[in-house]
Amino acid sequence: MNGKSLVVVVVDDEERATKLVRQFLAPNRCEIHEARDGSEGIEVIRGVRPDVVILDVRIPGVHGYDVCRIIKKDPDTRDAKILVISGLMSETDRKWALDCGADETLQKPFGADELVGKILDMAAKEVC
Numbered sequence: 001m002n003g004k005s006l007v008v009v010v011v012d013d014e015e016r017a018t019k020l021v022r023q024f025l026a027p028n029r030c031e032i033h034e035a036r037d038g039s040e041g042i043e044v045i046r047g048v049r050p051d052v053v054i055l056d057v058r059i060p061g062v063h064g065y066d067v068c069r070i071i072k073k074d075p076d077t078r079d080a081k082i083l084v085i086s087g088l089m090s091e092t093d094r095k096w097a098l099d100c101g102a103d104e105t106l107q108k109p110f111g112a113d114e115l116v117g118k119i120l121d122m123a124a125k126e127v128c
Contacts, residue, residue, distance in 0.1 A: 005031045006123055007048055011041030011067065012056040012085070017108065021054055024112040025119070038062025042070055045077055051123055053082045054115075057097065065100045072101030081122040085110070 008030050010021050018034050025032060033048050035041035037060040045053055045067075053071065057064030064084065071077045081104075084097040089107035097105050104118050 005029050006052065006119070007031045007033070007050040008052045008054060008119070009033045009035065009041065009045050009048060009050040009080075010054045011035045011038070011044075011059060011064070012054070013037060013059045014056070017056070017085075021115065024115050028116060028119075030119075036060070038064065038067045041067050045071055045080065046074070049077060050080050052119055053080050054119075055082055055084050055102070057084055057086045057093075058088075065096065068097070068100040068102050083118055083122060 008025060010018050010032060012018050013036050022032050033044050033050065035044045039061045041055065041059070042062065055064050055067060068082055068084065071080060071082065082102045084102040084105045085108055086093060087108045089105055094105045103122055106115065106118055
């Protein structure tokens with residue numbers, strides 16, 4: 001670990017899910033920001049320019065796949081790694097997420113080791 005905090009934005013309308021993510025990442029020195037819908041997610045992501053975005057696809061407002069496309073097309077945010085999460089993650093959903101620009105997918109419910117492992121891999125183990 002190089003001492004730098006990993007900046008993470010969690011876009012999920014389920015408070016329970018964001019609390020779990022915060023709980024799982026807290027011991028890893030991550031700076032965590034939250035958004036409850038797609039529009040707020042885009043705004044927060046553009047504002048903080050995170051290293052990693054944890055993005056639920058089924059959120060109010062702008063759909064998660066559209067948020068993913070918008071973030072990946074924006075030169076200021078396209079370098080953010082995107083982990084798409086969903087309670088329903090079939091192989092078709094996974095392919096769709098990756099086609100929209102996601103770097104990785106994870107099905108809810110997930111455990112701490114699984115989430116932190118994906119985040120570390122996505123962040124190239126530089127921080128967190």
